[in-house]
Structure formats: structure tokens, C-alpha cells
Amino acid sequence: MSGDRFLGLSAYLAEEGARVESALARAVNRLHARLAPDHEVADAIRHGVMTGGKRLRPILCVSAWSACGGERTDAAYDLAGSLEMIHAYSLMHDDLPCMDDAALRRGSPTTHRVHGEDVTMRAAAVLIPGAALQALEACNALGCPPERSRAVAKALMEASGAGGMVGGQWLDLLGEGRVLGPDELDGLHRRKTGALLAAALVMGAIAAGAEPRVREALERYGRCIGLAFQIADDILDATASAAELGKNPSDAELDKSTYVSLHGLDEARRRATSVVDEALAALDEAALDAPALAALARYVVERQK
Amino acid sequence: MSGDRFLGLSAYLAEEGARVESALARAVNRLHARLAPDHEVADAIRHGVMTGGKRLRPILCVSAWSACGGERTDAAYDLAGSLEMIHAYSLMHDDLPCMDDAALRRGSPTTHRVHGEDVTMRAAAVLIPGAALQALEACNALGCPPERSRAVAKALMEASGAGGMVGGQWLDLLGEGRVLGPDELDGLHRRKTGALLAAALVMGAIAAGAEPRVREALERYGRCIGLAFQIADDILDATASAAELGKNPSDAELDKSTYVSLHGLDEARRRATSVVDEALAALDEAALDAPALAALARYVVERQK
Numbered sequence: 001m002s003g004d005r006f007l008g009l010s011a012y013l014a015e016e017g018a019r020v021e022s023a024l025a026r027a028v029n030r031l032h033a034r035l036a037p038d039h040e041v042a043d044a045i046r047h048g049v050m051t052g053g054k055r056l057r058p059i060l061c062v063s064a065w066s067a068c069g070g071e072r073t074d075a076a077y078d079l080a081g082s083l084e085m086i087h088a089y090s091l092m093h094d095d096l097p098c099m100d101d102a103a104l105r106r107g108s109p110t111t112h113r114v115h116g117e118d119v120t121m122r123a124a125a126v127l128i129p130g131a132a133l134q135a136l137e138a139c140n141a142l143g144c145p146p147e148r149s150r151a152v153a154k155a156l157m158e159a160s161g162a163g164g165m166v167g168g169q170w171l172d173l174l175g176e177g178r179v180l181g182p183d184e185l186d187g188l189h190r191r192k193t194g195a196l197l198a199a200a201l202v203m204g205a206i207a208a209g210a211e212p213r214v215r216e217a218l219e220r221y222g223r224c225i226g227l228a229f230q231i232a233d234d235i236l237d238a239t240a241s242a243a244e245l246g247k248n249p250s251d252a253e254l255d256k257s258t259y260v261s262l263h264g265l266d267e268a269r270r271r272a273t274s275v276v277d278e279a280l281a282a283l284d285e286a287a288l289d290a291p292a293l294a295a296l297a298r299y300v301v302e303r304q305k
Numbered sequence: 306m307s308g309d310r311f312l313g314l315s316a317y318l319a320e321e322g323a324r325v326e327s328a329l330a331r332a333v334n335r336l337h338a339r340l341a342p343d344h345e346v347a348d349a350i351r352h353g354v355m356t357g358g359k360r361l362r363p364i365l366c367v368s369a370w371s372a373c374g375g376e377r378t379d380a381a382y383d384l385a386g387s388l389e390m391i392h393a394y395s396l397m398h399d400d401l402p403c404m405d406d407a408a409l410r411r412g413s414p415t416t417h418r419v420h421g422e423d424v425t426m427r428a429a430a431v432l433i434p435g436a437a438l439q440a441l442e443a444c445n446a447l448g449c450p451p452e453r454s455r456a457v458a459k460a461l462m463e464a465s466g467a468g469g470m471v472g473g474q475w476l477d478l479l480g481e482g483r484v485l486g487p488d489e490l491d492g493l494h495r496r497k498t499g500a501l502l503a504a505a506l507v508m509g510a511i512a513a514g515a516e517p518r519v520r521e522a523l524e525r526y527g528r529c530i531g532l533a534f535q536i537a538d539d540i541l542d543a544t545a546s547a548a549e550l551g552k553n554p555s556d557a558e559l560d561k562s563t564y565v566s567l568h569g570l571d572e573a574r575r576r577a578t579s580v581v582d583e584a585l586a587a588l589d590e591a592a593l594d595a596p597a598l599a600a601l602a603r604y605v606v607e608r609q610k
Binding site: 034035122149 | 336339340394398401403404421422423426427429430431433434435437438441450451452454455458459461462463465466467468
């Protein structure tokens with residue numbers, strides 16, 4: 001990767017990240033107002049949503065929206081923020097005592113360690129309808145016709161539910177302490193990480209009124225970088241310390257199958273590169289001039305945390 | 306209440322209840338297929354959704370839909386079933402160890418006592434996007450234009466979220482061990498029970514394309530019977546045994562404020578009758594010929610469990 005391109009992407013991630021943070025702050029304030037006088041659940045939502053993260057899903061959503069001709073208005077970031085609300089709910093759930101029982105997330109205490117289990121559970125549950133409403137309202141503000149709003153909400157709820165994230169979480173738990181086959185591992189991550197990442201691209205494309213060919217290419221791109229993201233996570237887990245990653249315990253400590261444990265470090269690296277190439281090919285096929293999406297695909301496997 | 310009218314309502318509840326059960330069985334099977342191979346979460350969903358209950362919310366939804374000219378097709382019951390999926394999620398959450406820690410619900414072991422806490426939590430979380438998708442798909446099958454589908458999904462998500470149920474749950478927990486004022490108690494139940502009951506009516510009305518005047522009257526009716534329902538619950542808790550109600554512990558045992566503890570039994574009964582009269586007046590004002598809704602309003606306070 002050339003120094004120039006890296007500098008370009010760094011600035012892009014910083015600028016886009018800042019606009020996503022503002023959108024999330026607006027979203028949390030809206031939920032806070034609706035929850036009044038329930039400030040405890042609102043505080044837990046703020047903790048779960050506002051304590052960092054790469055904001056990759058919203059950045060991908062706005063990048064797809066923009067690649068399809070959409071303007072980067074606040075409402076576009078509000079739409080994108082709905083994905084991060086779902087992502088935050090899933091992390092809050094994953095960290096609970098009856099799940100991973102994690103003490104740290106991104107170097108900070110997990111939400112339930114600060115606000116308790118019951119409050120965190122309700123905060124997480126509020127984020128799901130909250131995200132659906134946020135997506136519907138943002139589509140409205142973007143001037144999407146109702147047909148598109150409906151399709152956007154449907155994509156978000158499909159990725160959040162039975163066929164998406166939650167199915168993948170189960171496969172993940174099932175994998176603790178036993179060796180998954182390569183297809184099982186792919187299937188797990190296609191749902192656990194891939195569904196919401198692909199939805200980020202699809203939602204941006206639908207909202208912008210992209211033609212089906214372009215929407216499908218962006219979905220394929222999303223599924224590929226979802227897989228690349230997970231392989232890269234496994235490589236980082238195997239090569240970096242918990243302190244560097246700011247989280248614990250790692251999947252390796254939980255004795256889960258990872259791309260590294262299953263295929264070895266070299267083969268895992270080769271696979272990551274290969275799915276990123278597939279993602280780039282999907283952009284080319286749809287003749288999408290999207291340098292940000294191309295750079296993001298490479299970033300997903302080259303990031304250091 | 307005359308014997309005739311009671312017989313009429315009994316048959317109505319039985320017939321409508323049976324059609325709701327079929328719709329819920331279809332919904333659970335669809336989730337089961339989407340969750341495959343995660344049969345454990347699917348089983349927990351089945352347990353939480355299919356173990357009885359009055360099915361009042363779906364019956365109210367179809368009654369409103371029908372009063373506004375809709376046909377009682379399977380798709381109408383599918384739409385109505387989305388409300389029961391949200392209701393079921395909220396009960397599964399309420400019963401968890403970190404909430405009420407309940408062992409029984411409707412005379413059966415609670416979902417987490419059968420399937421464990423982690424599985425129940427994920428099952429409950431699947432029901433929220435599952436309900437949103439169910440409502441969107443049912444609207445589609447009913448031939449609703451996208452504008453109506455969007456409004457129906459919005460009503461369901463608003464009732465399920467920050468401004469609805471979850472805010473009410475917090476007020477409920479806050480009320481354990483201290484005396485709430487009359488306004489606080491009304492505010493609690495307006496959100497905890499009332500929001501979803503009102504949404505049942507509103508969703509039926511919107512899907513059927515009712516004019517705003519009719520929709521608002523049905524919403525008012527819904528809010529009134531939501532309150533009546535809660536007052537009746539408190540009266541039943543104060544006068545019936547746990548075995549008769551098939552659940553425990555009661556709000557009185559948890560030392561929560563109830564309409565009976567706050568106002569006494571006679572005044573609570575008077576209030577229940579008065580809000581039912583308000584509900585009936587709302588139907589009259591909108592000139593709705595809806596004998597089922599009128600009978601349901603009376604049933605809400607006259608039921609024995």
C-alpha cells in the first residue's frame with residue numbers, strides 16, 4: 001500500500017468517523033428524550049453506543065450511498081447510524097455474563113459492568129426498534145419514496161434477526177471447545193459478521209435508488225469484506241496481545257475455531273487477500289467508481305486492530 | 306353482562322384465538338427455518354410464543370382491521386401476530402433472573418427455566434426484528450401500499466421501544482418497594498401495557514386505510530382499555546390466588562404500587578368501569594359499528610384471569 005493512498009484513507013476514516021459520531025450522538029439524544037425519565041437505560045445506551053469502535057458499518061453505508069450518487073448530508077449519516085445501533089446492541093449482548101462474560105470492550109469496562117445486567121439488557125433491546133425507527137426516519141429525511149424506506153428497514157431487520165446475526169452467534173457458541181469444519185466456519189461468519197456488513201452496503205444502495213445490478217454487486221462486496229474482516233480479526237488475535245486489542249477474552253482463549261487455528265497463519269493471510277480481491281472485482285463488474293470502497297476493502301485486512 | 310352477550314364474546318374469543326394461534330405457528334415456523342440449524346433458539350421462541358395467553362393484542366388488531374372494512378384473511382392474522390411476538394419477547398425478558406426471576410408463566414415453566422438464560426435472551430432479541438419483518442410481509446400480502454406498510458412498522462417499533470414498553474418497564478422496577486403517585490402509576494401503565502395495546506388498534510386501522518379521525522378514535526379506545534386492563538389485573542392480583550392466575554410472584558408480593566394498593570378495591574373497580582366507558586365513547590364518536598370491540602372493552606375488566 002503506498003503512503004499516499006494510506007494517508008488518503010486515514011483522512012477519510014477520520015472525517016467519516018467524526019460525522020458518524022455526531023449522528024450517533026443525535027440518535028442517543030433522541031432515545032434519551034423518548035426514554036425520559038428512564039435515564040439509567042439511556043445512560044447504558046450511551047455507554048454501549050458511544051465508546052469508540054471503528055464505525056466501519058456506517059462508513060461503508062455512507063460510502064455506498066455516495067458511490068450511488070447520494071449527497072453526504074446529515075440524514076445520510078443518520079441512516080448509517082442505525083447499523084451501528086444494531087452492532088452496539090449485539091456487542092452489549094455478547095458481553096453479558098450469560099454469554100462471553102467480558103469485562104472489557106475497546107479498553108473500557110463493558111456496559112453491564114457499569115450499569116448492571118438488567119439495565120443493559122433493556123438498553124440493548126431498545127436499540128433494535130430504535131435502529132428501525134432511525135432508519136425509517138432517515139429515509140424520510142433523505143426524500144426516499146416509501147417503497148425504498150420499507151426495503152431499507154427490511155434489509156436492516158433481516159440482518160439483525162433470525163437469518164442474520166443471531167443465527168451466527170449461536171454457531172459461534174456451538175464452536176467453543178470443538179473444531180468447526182471450513183464450511184461451518186464460513187457459514188458462521190457469513191451470518192455473524194457478514195450479514196450486517198452486507199446490509200450496510202445494501203441499505204446505502206437501496207436508499208440511493210441504485211439499480212439491482214449495482215445493489216447486488218455492493219452486497220457481494222459486503223459479504224466478501226465481512227469474511228475478510230473476520231479472517232483479519234483471527235490473524236490479529238493470534239499475533240497481537242490483548243492489551244493491544246483492548247478486549248478480552250479472545251476467541252483463541254475460548255477455544256473457538258478460527259481461520260488461523262483451522263488453516264494456519266499463512267493460509268489465513270492468503271484467504272484474506274483472495275476475498276478482498278473478490279470484493280474489488282465486484283466493484284469493477286458494476287463499473288462503480290468508488291475509490292473509498294476500494295481503499296476500505298484493503299483496509300479491512302491491513303488494519304492493526 | 307347478559308348471558309347472550311357473554312356467549313357471543315366467548316365464541317368470538319375462541320374463534321379469533323384459534324386463528325391467531327395458527328398465524329403464530331406459521332410465524333414460529335418461518336423463524337425456525339431462518340434460524341436453522343439453530344434449533345435451540347427456535348425452540349425457546351416456540352416456548353415463549355406458543356404457551357397460551359389471551360392473544361388480546363392480535364384479536365384487537367384484527368377487530369380494528371375488520372371494523373375499518375378489512376377482510377379476515379390469514380394475512381390479517383399474520384399482521385396481528387407481530388404484536389404477540391413483541392408481547393412474548395417482553396414477557397421472556399420480564400421473567401429473566403436479572404428482572405423478576407419468575408419460575409412460572411401461565412402455569413408453565415418460564416422460557417429461561419427450560420432453555421437457559423443465554424438462549425432465552427437471544428430468542429427474545431430475534432423476536433423484535435422478526436416481528437417487524439412479519440408486519441412488513443403481512444402488509445405486503447394484504448396489498449397495503451408501501452406508505453401504509455411503513456406506517457404500520459413504525460407504529461409497532463414505536464410501541465416496542467424507548468417511548469413505549471421499555472420505558473414503562475423501568476418505571477415498573479422503580480416502583481418496587483416505594484409508593485408511586487397516581488400520575489406516576491398511570492404513566493407507567495400507559496407505556497408498559499397501553500402502548501402495545503394502542504398500537505394493536507392503530508396498526509389494524511392504518512393497514513385498512515382508515516381516515517385519521519377513525520384511527521385516532523381507535524388509538525384512544527386502545528389507551529383506555531390498556532389502562533382498564535391493568536386496573537383489572539391489579540384487582541385480580543388482590544382477589545385471586547397465584548394458582549388461579551397461573552403466575553407468580555404477583556406485583557403485590559414484589560411490593561409494587563397497584564391501583565388497589567393506591568386507591569382501594571372499590572375505587573379501583575370504579576376507575577376500571579369509567580375508562581371502559583371512555584373507550585366505548587371513543588367508538589361512538591367515530592361512528593364505528595364494532596360490536597366485537599365494544600364487547601372486548603367490557604371483557605377486559607370482567608375477565609376472571
